[in-house]
Structures are given as C-alpha cells and as structure tokens.
Amino acid sequence: MKHDDMKMHDMHDMDHDHGDMMMHGGHMMHMGNLKQKFWVSLVATIPIIILSPFMGIKLPFQTTFPGSDWLVLLLATFLFFYGGAPFLKGAKGELAEKNPAMMTLIAMGITVSYGYSLYAFIANHFLATQTHVMDFFWELATLIVIMLLGHWIEMNAVMSAGSAMEKMAALLPGQAQVLDQDGQQHAVDLKDLQEGQTVLVAAGEKVPADGLVVNGQSQVNESLVTGEAKAVAKKTGDQVIGGTVNGDGTLTVKVKGTGESGYLAQVMKLIKQAQQEKSKVEGLADKVAKYLFYAALVAGIIAFISWFFLADLNTAFERMVTVFIIACPHALGLAIPLVVARSTAIAATNGLLIRNRQAIEVADQITMVLMDKTGTLTQGAFKVNAVQPTGEMSKTQLMAYMGALERHSSHPLATGILAYNDAEKITMSQAENVQTIQGIGLTGAIEGQTYQIVTADYLQEKQIAFDTAAFETLAAKGNSISYLIQGQTVLGLVAQGDQLKPEALTFIKALKKRHIQPVMLTGDNQQVAEKVAQQLGGMTVQANLKPEDKEALVQDYQAKGEVVLMVGDGVNDAPSLTRADIGIAIGAGTDVAIDSADVILVKSNPNDIMHFLNLAHATSRKMTQNLWWGAGYNILAIPLAGGLFAAWGLILSPAIGAILMSLSTIVVAINAMTLKLKN
Structure with a gap:
C-alpha cells in the first residue's frame, strides 16, 4: 500500500468520529458518548445526594442506613473515573500544551473533591480521629453532572453529524x-x-x-x-x-x-491545516478558567501555609481543599453553553445555523467581509443586453453557435444565452467534444470546426485582435462579455447583465456603518466588477479570480492583521471558508463547503449575515455577563474560603459557599434565557 494512499484514508478515519469531539483549550477533546455519560452519571448522582451530607450539613430529605456510606464511596468512585474521564483527559491535554484552562480547573476540583473525600472516609472509619472529617462526595457528584450537562448542551447546539473531510472522502x-x-x-x-x-x-x-x-x-x-x-x-x-x-x-x-x-x-x-491553525484560538471561557486556576492554586497554597502556622495540619489541609472545591466552576461551566444553546435556537429561526461557538466570539472583531459577486450580491440571472457579430456572421448564426456550446454548461452566463435563444426561437447547432476551459470559457466542435467561447482577458493574453472600444462601452454598463472565436478570429460577442439583489445595497451600507470593509470576489472582468461596486456605493474589488486564488487572498489579508469573514458555496471555497476567521456557507452550496463553514445561511440573503453579526454581538455580551457572574463568585469566594481575611472576622464556611455557588448558577441560567436578537 502506498504511503500517500494510507495518509488519505487515515484522514477519513481520523475524522470519522468527529461527532464525538469538541474543542477545548486549543485542542480537540474526545468526549465519548456525552449524552450517555450525562444520564448514567445523573443516575449515580441521585443516591449520593440522598445519602451524603451537603458541605457537612444534613438536609431534610437526606437519609442513611447501615452501609450507605460504602455505597456512596462506590458510586463516587465510579463517577470520578467514568463521568470525570473527559475532563481528566482534557486537563492532561491542556497541561501538555502548558495551557491550563476549563478542563484543568474542573479536573482540579473533582480530583481534590474525590481525594479529600477518600481521605475523610478512611479517617472516619479506620483512623482514631476525635472529630468527624467532612467529605465532599455530594459536591463531586454535582460538579461532574453539571459539567457534563454544560458540555453536552454546547456540543449538541453547535456540532453536526458530518465533517468537511468526511464529506470529501465520501466523494x-x-x-x-x-x-x-x-x-x-x-x-x-x-x-x-x-x-x-x-x-x-x-x-x-x-x-x-x-x-x-x-x-x-x-x-x-x-x-x-x-x-x-x-x-x-x-x-x-x-x-x-x-x-x-x-x-x-x-x-x-x-x-x-x-x-x-x-x-x-x-x-x-x-x-486540515486551516482547522489546526483556527483551533489555536482560545475561547473567552477558557481564558477566564485559566486565570481562576492559577488564582485558586495560589490562594489554596497560601491558605495551607497560613493555617498550618496559625492552627494545625488538619485545619490547613481542610482550608486548602475548601478553596479548591469552591473554585470549581459550576456557574462558569454553564455560563457559555446555556448562552450558546439559546443563541443557536434564535439563529435557526432566523435562517442561520451556527456550527462553531468561536465564530460568535470572533464576530465583533471582523474587519473585512469577502464575498462572491454572482449569487451573493447579484441574483445570478443573466439577461442578454447586446449581440454584436463581426464580419459576415449574422446575429442568429452567432447565437446558434454560442448556444450549441453553452447548452453543455450550467454557468449563469450559459443560462442567459439559452434563455435568449428560446425566446427568439433560434435553432441551435449541434456541438461535439465540448469541454470547459477553467476560468476562461468553453471549446467544442461544430460542423467539424473548432470554436471557443472566451473572455476579453483571454483575447489580450493570446494577442487576438478585438474591438476594445465596444468592450469598454459595454463593460462600463455592467455587462459580462463573452466572445466566440475560431482560431485567431473573433466572430462576435454577447453582452449580458446581472441584476443586483434588492437587499445588497442595504447590506453593504450596514457593513460600512459597522466600519467593516466589504470585498467583492469575482471571476468576472474588472470593469463589470467596478460597475457593480459603484452601484453598491463603492467597495474593494478583486476580479479575474480563479478558484485557487481565494484562499491566497484570505491569507494575505490575515497576514496584514485583518480579521476576515468569508462567504462561499463550492468545494473550491472550502479551504477559504476554513482558513477565514469566520466562514459562512450559503445553504444551497455543496456539503463540503457547508461542513467547512462556521455558519450556514439557509437562504442566500446577504442581510442574514448582518443578522448573524447582530446576534453574535448580543451573544458575546451575554457571555461576558455570565462569565462575570460565574467568575465573580469565585473571585470573592476563593480568598474568603481560604480564610485570608479571618483576622477581620471574614471567613466563608463551605455551606455558605455552596449556597452562593448555587445562586450564581441560577442567575447565569436566567440571564442566558433573556438573550434576544434585535434587528
């Protein structure tokens, strides 16, 4: 088996389980069957909640029976290794990259909870301790279940069953x-x-x-x-x-x-290369979690050292553990997923499918929007505006020959010519061996003679003489011009015009109002592109482009410090959509383009891009608010839990800390549900 063949199939195999993967801390974390993990962990959590105290306090609904503490230990051990596995693996990856974030913070919380609770169990059952040592099995179980729920909500909201490379391999x-x-x-x-x-x-x-x-x-x-x-x-x-x-x-x-x-x-x-580079972008929640991890670690160590000298080893150990457990991001873990779930639901009702959470966070930084002309800004329905034969060829013969070649194509320009011939009842000739000349036109044989449909750029490149004055006049009116040639002789031209989409002008104005630079990408000639740009109030134009030029343009703009949003619809757009900071695919496009994009437009309406930017702005604001609610609790609770202000009578008991933690989680959930899209 050839090495190259192996690598191509490895790409497909590697990407096959994409539905069970999610991004965290700059790496792909395998979540396994997250839904199954959540439900199994929830079932195991219920008896732990009933049988074990809450931060040392026995609640009214809680009960015990002989051996119940052993059952709690077994269930908690199962939960730690089964439900906590994704977070432990994620933390391992983050630490390997020297980039601790959400996974590391969660892993620290559940590991300390389980380790200290195991110590408490041994101390209470096998060591001659005078006082009962409080365990944290209740907190361990609820933390794992809440974190699994948060990640399931997020993954379910933004992930689809397929992937770009899987669809590629399926071709x-x-x-x-x-x-x-x-x-x-x-x-x-x-x-x-x-x-x-x-x-x-x-x-x-x-x-x-x-x-x-x-x-x-x-x-x-x-x-x-x-x-x-x-x-x-x-x-x-x-x-x-x-x-x-x-x-x-x-x-x-x-x-x-x-x-x-x-x-x-x-x-x-x-x-694949573009995905790897994009995966290095660190989410806002991960940045907050990173700082909280370091804050909790430092505060816990300081608390341990302080209480070791002020009291004893047991007190110092308990204070440090309390700091680590209170730092567990219950609210923080739900802060982003709940907003994402609400945002994706709103987006879906407005013709938008959001597949990548990071697209929402990056949207406010966009400085350029790159988009196709045909189909995005214009309707893509060309109409013949001028037919100009040269020499002895008549209009009817010119259109019959061009129609003979163009009926082998589905390009919008071909559609316009065929519609003209149907309306004029022109009988088209028979063409053989018709093939596409990439980025130029068509070639084929009619009555034993070879004819070509080409662009003005092709004529200039091949130094074939043509009426440049006629070209300038027609192109200045916004026409796309096609020439029929035989050998080195131009037999005539057809000028076709496309119509702007009614909402295109509003869209371009809205981008400029946001100080976002619109850039038109087109394979059409410069004059036509400039005319369309003029009708839209002026914009940057990149004309005469071939498919492979698009990704290079995205990289060039990014190298200049621009944050790029790309709109596309074909397989040839897939690398550009992935490479761009945000890729938006038109819903009528190919599966590969759609699976390469971060956002999908169900309808080909450019104003939906503005809906996305508006929704992303509102979503980012809610994310920031929720992160402050989630992290704000930790910022206040960590030093208080560590007893750093005990000299002034300020110390947070585990029970009060847990109550505040629960309130913070409720506030985060309510705030997420208030997200709305303002057009």
Whole structure:
C-alpha cells in the first residue's frame, strides 16, 4: 500500500468520529458518548445526594442506613473515573500544551473533591480521629453532572453529524476497475490504486482518481468538486478529477494522482491545516478558567501555609481543599453553553445555523467581509443586453453557435444565452467534444470546426485582435462579455447583465456603518466588477479570480492583521471558508463547503449575515455577563474560603459557599434565557 494512499484514508478515519469531539483549550477533546455519560452519571448522582451530607450539613430529605456510606464511596468512585474521564483527559491535554484552562480547573476540583473525600472516609472509619472529617462526595457528584450537562448542551447546539473531510472522502468510490496489460478488468480497493495504472470508468460511476483520458468520451459532472459547469465534455487527452461523476459514456483513464497528489487530497490538506491553525484560538471561557486556576492554586497554597502556622495540619489541609472545591466552576461551566444553546435556537429561526461557538466570539472583531459577486450580491440571472457579430456572421448564426456550446454548461452566463435563444426561437447547432476551459470559457466542435467561447482577458493574453472600444462601452454598463472565436478570429460577442439583489445595497451600507470593509470576489472582468461596486456605493474589488486564488487572498489579508469573514458555496471555497476567521456557507452550496463553514445561511440573503453579526454581538455580551457572574463568585469566594481575611472576622464556611455557588448558577441560567436578537 502506498504511503500517500494510507495518509488519505487515515484522514477519513481520523475524522470519522468527529461527532464525538469538541474543542477545548486549543485542542480537540474526545468526549465519548456525552449524552450517555450525562444520564448514567445523573443516575449515580441521585443516591449520593440522598445519602451524603451537603458541605457537612444534613438536609431534610437526606437519609442513611447501615452501609450507605460504602455505597456512596462506590458510586463516587465510579463517577470520578467514568463521568470525570473527559475532563481528566482534557486537563492532561491542556497541561501538555502548558495551557491550563476549563478542563484543568474542573479536573482540579473533582480530583481534590474525590481525594479529600477518600481521605475523610478512611479517617472516619479506620483512623482514631476525635472529630468527624467532612467529605465532599455530594459536591463531586454535582460538579461532574453539571459539567457534563454544560458540555453536552454546547456540543449538541453547535456540532453536526458530518465533517468537511468526511464529506470529501465520501466523494471518492471505494474501488476502482483496473485494466491490466492483457486488457482484463479487475476491482482494486482505492487505497491500493497506484499512479500509472489504467482504470475503466463506466457510465454513472465516480472517477476514482485524478488522471488523463486515454480512450472514450463522455460528459463529466464536476460541480461537486470545482463548482463549475455541471456537464463538461471529456475526450482523449483531457484531464479528469477524482470524485467527479461520469455521464453516459465510458472512459479509460490513466491514473496521474492518488493519495496526497490528488486534487481532493490537496483540498483536504488545506482544510486540515486551516482547522489546526483556527483551533489555536482560545475561547473567552477558557481564558477566564485559566486565570481562576492559577488564582485558586495560589490562594489554596497560601491558605495551607497560613493555617498550618496559625492552627494545625488538619485545619490547613481542610482550608486548602475548601478553596479548591469552591473554585470549581459550576456557574462558569454553564455560563457559555446555556448562552450558546439559546443563541443557536434564535439563529435557526432566523435562517442561520451556527456550527462553531468561536465564530460568535470572533464576530465583533471582523474587519473585512469577502464575498462572491454572482449569487451573493447579484441574483445570478443573466439577461442578454447586446449581440454584436463581426464580419459576415449574422446575429442568429452567432447565437446558434454560442448556444450549441453553452447548452453543455450550467454557468449563469450559459443560462442567459439559452434563455435568449428560446425566446427568439433560434435553432441551435449541434456541438461535439465540448469541454470547459477553467476560468476562461468553453471549446467544442461544430460542423467539424473548432470554436471557443472566451473572455476579453483571454483575447489580450493570446494577442487576438478585438474591438476594445465596444468592450469598454459595454463593460462600463455592467455587462459580462463573452466572445466566440475560431482560431485567431473573433466572430462576435454577447453582452449580458446581472441584476443586483434588492437587499445588497442595504447590506453593504450596514457593513460600512459597522466600519467593516466589504470585498467583492469575482471571476468576472474588472470593469463589470467596478460597475457593480459603484452601484453598491463603492467597495474593494478583486476580479479575474480563479478558484485557487481565494484562499491566497484570505491569507494575505490575515497576514496584514485583518480579521476576515468569508462567504462561499463550492468545494473550491472550502479551504477559504476554513482558513477565514469566520466562514459562512450559503445553504444551497455543496456539503463540503457547508461542513467547512462556521455558519450556514439557509437562504442566500446577504442581510442574514448582518443578522448573524447582530446576534453574535448580543451573544458575546451575554457571555461576558455570565462569565462575570460565574467568575465573580469565585473571585470573592476563593480568598474568603481560604480564610485570608479571618483576622477581620471574614471567613466563608463551605455551606455558605455552596449556597452562593448555587445562586450564581441560577442567575447565569436566567440571564442566558433573556438573550434576544434585535434587528
């Protein structure tokens, strides 16, 4: 098996369990079946609550029976190792990265609770202690259950079942039909396919790898991979991309790219790299948890040293443990998940699906929005505004030839030409061997002669003479212009205009009001892009772009210190969507683009982006408020619990600390539910 093939399949295998993973502290933490862990832990917690005291106080509903303390010990031990496992693993990862955060704070709380409670159990049952040593089994159980609930709420709100790389891998077939030297056909697993082998791709099958057509011709659907024309003619000598779907012909293909050398693998690699870089962004809750961890650690050590000299070892130990346990982030653990759950529910009712919590936290920092022209700012419904043949060719013949080629494409410009021909009842010629010229147009044969539909940039690049004055005049009116050529001769042009979306102008104005720079990305010519930008009140334009230029632009802007939001819809947009600080996919786009994005627009309405920014602003404000409520309790309780102000009669008992902790959690929950979207 080739190394490259192995790596490509490893990507798929690695990402298969993505639904059970979540981001924390700059790393992916495997949460296992979080829902199951929560319910099992809740069942184990109920008898602990009934059988053990609350911070040393026996509540009215609590009871005991002979051996009940042993049952509590067994259930608490099970909870610590089963329910606490995700947090212990997460803390291990955070400490390995020298970046303690929420997982470390939780792990410290449950470890100290369990360890001290185990000591208390041994002291009360097997050591000759004069006083009863208070345990914290009740607090251990409730902390684990609340933290599991918080993380389940958050993961359930923002995660989807799929992933970008899983959808990428799903584009490829499981096997390929390889032809040996004798022409015999046999099935080979895709992971065993090697460069130089020849494969047979039957009608309707997926192309197994990048390669060169050595025999046959067919129409190949490339839309899921490149976002370009749906039907692309392929014949001997043409290149095909792994993952595309063969039409009604049979192709014999010589494999040129497998594993990491293939197009899909390259896109997957870009997505993976961008995901890794984005995962380094530290969430607000993790930053707060980091400071609380250090604060609790320092306060606990100071409390231990102080009380060791002021009282005795047992008192010093108990004070330190009380500090660590009161520092447990019950409210902090729910502060963000509850807001996220409320926010995602509001977003869904407004045509937004939020898949990444960090997108909400980053939204207020956005300085640039990069977006396509066609379909985002314009309606994507082109209308023929001018037909200008040259020489002896008539308008009807020009449109018949162009229609013959364009009916092999689903590009919006092709749709406009075909609609014109239907309206004018023009009978189109028959074209053969039609194929797409990436970023340029089409080529094909009509009545034995080769014709091409190209752009003005192509004509200038190939130094083919054309009427530049006519081009300037038509382009200045916002038209996209296509030329029909034969060899080095221009036979005529068709100018088509697109209509702005009614809400586009409002959207651009709203961005500027927020001091966010809008940037138009288009494969169209500079004049058309500038005309559209002028109609929208002016904006930065990046024209004549090919699909691979987009990610490079995102990186360039980020390198200049810009915080970038990217809007896209195709597989070729997936690396850019992932690379951007926030990626927004249009709901009508491909699965890969959608799974690469942080936010999905159910409708292709640019104003929904403003709804997201407004909701994100309101959500961030609620997060900050909840973090202050959650962390504020800890900031006040930690020094009081440690007895650092005992000389002034200020000392917080564990019971009072627990009551304040519960009140803080209730306030956080109520505050989260008051989140609303103001348009």
